[in-house]
Amino acid sequence: MPVEVIMPKVDMDMARGTLAIWHVAEGEAVKKGAALFDIETDKAAMEVEAPASGILRQILAQPGQVIAVGSPVAYLYAEGEAVVGLPSAAPETSEVMAVADPAPAIATAQTPAQVADEAGDLRATPVARRLAREAGLALAEVLGSGPRGRIQRADVETALARRELKATASQALQSPPILSYATQNTPPLEWSPQPGDLHVTTRKGTGTPLAMIHGFAADSTGWLALERALPRDLPLIRIDLPSHGRSPLRRLAGFADLAKAVVQVFDRVAEGPVHLLGHSLGGAVALALSDIRPRQVRTLSLLSPAGLGPEIDGAALNGIARASTADSLAPWLKRLTARPDGISHDFAKAAMLARIDPDLRAAQQELAQVLFPDGVQAFDLTAALERVTAPTLMVWGRDDRILPWKQALAAPGEVALHLLRGVGHVPHMEDPDTVAALIGRHLK
Amino acid sequence: MNAQTQITEVTSPGETREMSYAEAIRDAMTIALDRDPTVILMGEDIGTYGGAFQVTLDLIDKYGPERIMDTPISELGGAGVAVGAALTGLKPIFEFQFSDFAALAMEQIVNQAAKLRYMLGGEAAVPVVFRMPAGSGTGAAAQHSQSFEAWFGHVPGLKVVQPSTPEDAKGLLLAALADPDPVIVFEHKLLYKMKGQVPTGYYTTPIGKAAIRRTGDAVTIVASAIMVHRALEAATKLAAEGIEVEVIDLRSVRPIDRDTIIASVKKTGKLLCVYEGVRTLGVGAEISALIAESEAFDYLDAPIQRLGGAEAPIPYNPDLERAAVPQVADIETVARRLAKGEV
Numbered sequence: 001m002p003v004e005v006i007m008p009k010v011d012m013d014m015a016r017g018t019l020a021i022w023h024v025a026e027g028e029a030v031k032k033g034a035a036l037f038d039i040e041t042d043k044a045a046m047e048v049e050a051p052a053s054g055i056l057r058q059i060l061a062q063p064g065q066v067i068a069v070g071s072p073v074a075y076l077y078a079e080g081e082a083v084v085g086l087p088s089a090a091p092e093t094s095e096v097m098a099v100a101d102p103a104p105a106i107a108t109a110q111t112p113a114q115v116a117d118e119a120g121d122l123r124a125t126p127v128a129r130r131l132a133r134e135a136g137l138a139l140a141e142v143l144g145s146g147p148r149g150r151i152q153r154a155d156v157e158t159a160l161a162r163r164e165l166k167a168t169a170s171q172a173l174q175s176p177p178i179l180s181y182a183t184q185n186t187p188p189l190e191w192s193p194q195p196g197d198l199h200v201t202t203r204k205g206t207g208t209p210l211a212m213i214h215g216f217a218a219d220s221t222g223w224l225a226l227e228r229a230l231p232r233d234l235p236l237i238r239i240d241l242p243s244h245g246r247s248p249l250r251r252l253a254g255f256a257d258l259a260k261a262v263v264q265v266f267d268r269v270a271e272g273p274v275h276l277l278g279h280s281l282g283g284a285v286a287l288a289l290s291d292i293r294p295r296q297v298r299t300l301s302l303l304s305p306a307g308l309g310p311e312i313d314g315a316a317l318n319g320i321a322r323a324s325t326a327d328s329l330a331p332w333l334k335r336l337t338a339r340p341d342g343i344s345h346d347f348a349k350a351a352m353l354a355r356i357d358p359d360l361r362a363a364q365q366e367l368a369q370v371l372f373p374d375g376v377q378a379f380d381l382t383a384a385l386e387r388v389t390a391p392t393l394m395v396w397g398r399d400d401r402i403l404p405w406k407q408a409l410a411a412p413g414e415v416a417l418h419l420l421r422g423v424g425h426v427p428h429m430e431d432p433d434t435v436a437a438l439i440g441r442h443l444k
Numbered sequence: 445m446n447a448q449t450q451i452t453e454v455t456s457p458g459e460t461r462e463m464s465y466a467e468a469i470r471d472a473m474t475i476a477l478d479r480d481p482t483v484i485l486m487g488e489d490i491g492t493y494g495g496a497f498q499v500t501l502d503l504i505d506k507y508g509p510e511r512i513m514d515t516p517i518s519e520l521g522g523a524g525v526a527v528g529a530a531l532t533g534l535k536p537i538f539e540f541q542f543s544d545f546a547a548l549a550m551e552q553i554v555n556q557a558a559k560l561r562y563m564l565g566g567e568a569a570v571p572v573v574f575r576m577p578a579g580s581g582t583g584a585a586a587q588h589s590q591s592f593e594a595w596f597g598h599v600p601g602l603k604v605v606q607p608s609t610p611e612d613a614k615g616l617l618l619a620a621l622a623d624p625d626p627v628i629v630f631e632h633k634l635l636y637k638m639k640g641q642v643p644t645g646y647y648t649t650p651i652g653k654a655a656i657r658r659t660g661d662a663v664t665i666v667a668s669a670i671m672v673h674r675a676l677e678a679a680t681k682l683a684a685e686g687i688e689v690e691v692i693d694l695r696s697v698r699p700i701d702r703d704t705i706i707a708s709v710k711k712t713g714k715l716l717c718v719y720e721g722v723r724t725l726g727v728g729a730e731i732s733a734l735i736a737e738s739e740a741f742d743y744l745d746a747p748i749q750r751l752g753g754a755e756a757p758i759p760y761n762p763d764l765e766r767a768a769v770p771q772v773a774d775i776e777t778v779a780r781r782l783a784k785g786e787v
Contacts, residue, residue, distance in 0.1 A: 126745075146746075152745050
């Protein structure tokens with residue numbers, strides 16, 4: 001009997017996934033556990049392992065095709081096993097369409113019996129099953145991190161923390177927060193992930209796209225406030241730096257390594273020239289990109305960019321990278337904004353949830369050591385800034401406690417410099433309307 | 445090894461003295477011979493020669509051949525005399541040279557000693573103690589290196605203990621003597637020279653009670669005899685990686701301390717059983733089953749793992765002998781994978 005290969009359910013509210021690429025060609029042998037194909041969902045891209053050893057035959061889904069969860073995408077045959085007639089046709093479009101309206105992420109309304117039924121075929125440890133049952137959480141909505149996707153205790157706890165966060169966040173959204181995290185409202189559907197070494201998502205629109213690179217220990221969800229203030233039809237490209245957000249963890253030897261990793265991805269996602277925007281460390285990367293790929297950058301916008309002087313608040317960077325609870329993270333986050341009440345406890349909780357993976361935190365601590373040893377910026381991009389030919393905009397908060405705004409004075413005369421009053425290190429979060437207006441004018 | 449000297453659960457506080465595991469057993473027998481005239485020692489070459497592992501050395505000089513009895517080379521005969529003596533009211537401690545030779549005396553141990561209290565309506569008791577040097581690691585090959593605790597643990601009417609420290613070697617032997625029914629004490633040959641602080645007076649270590657040798661929250665390791673020390677060494681290494689392992693010294697195979705094991709697994713959610721006996725149908729199988737049947741099941745966060753002896757007679761070749769039983773690195777690897785959710 002051939003082994004069926006199905007589109008797995010890898011995210012809480014996943015109903016379908018896009019098959020990105022096959023790692024094994026039809027007729028080729030594959031070992032159980034080896035990478036078989038990549039999928040993309042609304043939220044994540046990941047590798048799917050072969051469920052058994054065998055020869056890959058009867059590929060039903062081609063790269064780019066959207067497949068409903070649980071539908072077969074191919075079959076694995078034993079060596080010499082006769083190929084049987086195609087068991088069923090390729091995934092039906094109607095089935096895919098039928099799930100277009102995603103169900104609510106949390107199944108609070110489900111009865112325990114329903115939960116148990118749905119969980120029947122899932123791999124989950126006894127404690128994971130018990131905790132999910134007690135909390136009324138459907139196991140089918142939990143992503144398993146154990147061997148062969150087994151749901152373990154930590155997976156349920158993470159799912160429950162997310163659920164609690166969503167509940168508090170929806171309340172928090174009623175009051176005006178300066179900062180917001182994507183976990184508070186799921187990314188709009190028009191975002192689509194792009195294949196590549198780094199996590200990149202794009203939003204379609206008209207005209208030249210704006211590619212955005214976030215700062216150290218942040219991720220591209222930090223752009224939300226600015227995105228709301230920018231023109232609705234502006235096409236956007238969000239790039240997660242290595243070891244940040246949803247990008248894979250990477251050991252980097254220095255700033256040059258970091259720039260190289262982003263250039264490789266940039267070459268793939270930027271089909272033509274783009275507008276480039278970077279904040280802090282992302283600003284330094286954007287600056288380096290403009291230096292390495294001058295013809296691909298139409299304009300450059302830098303928000304409190306790194307790399308223009310030795311001073312930096314190393315204690316805050318290390319503190320943020322190291323913090324393992326919302327309580328230890330919040331005091332450091334407060335240094336980011338000019339207003340002391342700019343960071344709410346809910347924000348710190350959400351930020352901590354995005355950094356819940358200890359491996360990610362360890363990777364960022366290591367990166368901080370490499371980029372900012374002894375609390376000093378170990379890379380200097382002032383020469384690169386001199387060479388940049390694209391029109392350049394620089395925005396800096398006068399109350400920036402992480403990078404002093406006086407480093408902006410390193411800029412050559414052609415750079416348009418805006419020093420905002422009452423703004424700290426995160427102008428795009430603290431005053432998104434002003435920053436959006438400045439960028440909007442700059443792009444024209 | 446640090447971990448070994450830290451193991452002291454003094455049941456009756458008082459003076460302690462450093463003793464080897466073998467000395468602690470001799471100390472227990474000396475105290476028993478002094479305080480109870482019905483205690484006698486029996487076994488092959490336990491008199492002038494002092495026993496195969498010198499545990500009874502010089503006792504014959506103090507107590508004489510009436511109480512320190514050399515028996516002929518017939519395990520069945522010797523064990524039969526011991527069971528008979530116990531029925532008459534004596535308290536014999538019968539030493540086997542190697543636990544492997546107990547196979548020759550199965551009739552007396554399994555069919556007589558274990559059964560008589562039940563078959564005689566409770567009107568007879570067999571307060572005999574069988575001491576059995578057990579385990580591999582001495583280059584003594586297939587017929588002198590086995591671990592039979594699961595065999596005897598399978599027989600209702602017997603009690604089976606496996607001390608891992610000098611203190612417990614003494615306390616459990618004195619507890620075995622105080623017990624009205626037959627008790628089998630497995631002494632691990634590699635532990636005879638291990639030193640530790642031992643209370644000098646009379647005390648007993650409770651039969652049926654495990655000891656938590658190290659506390660942790662990541663993984664529970666239930667180990668016995670020499671494996672306790674290997675598990676502790678592995679735990680020390682894992683602690684350097686931030687993985688805190690709880691190590692339970694089983695001490696008693698029958699009756700088994702369900703409560704301590706269940707409480708620990710409810711805390712850690714992960715169980716690794718480490719024992720020297722053959723893995724299949726061994727002590728670890730019983731521990732795994734009791735957890736699967738208990739309320740701790742709903743706390744399990746990974747499949748239960750067992751590390752036991754190879755499915756083969758213990759080889760003579762030293763490398764193969766080591767490979768045939770769990771070593772520190774094996775325990776470390778499995779415990780780490782369990783802790784990291786990779787099993």
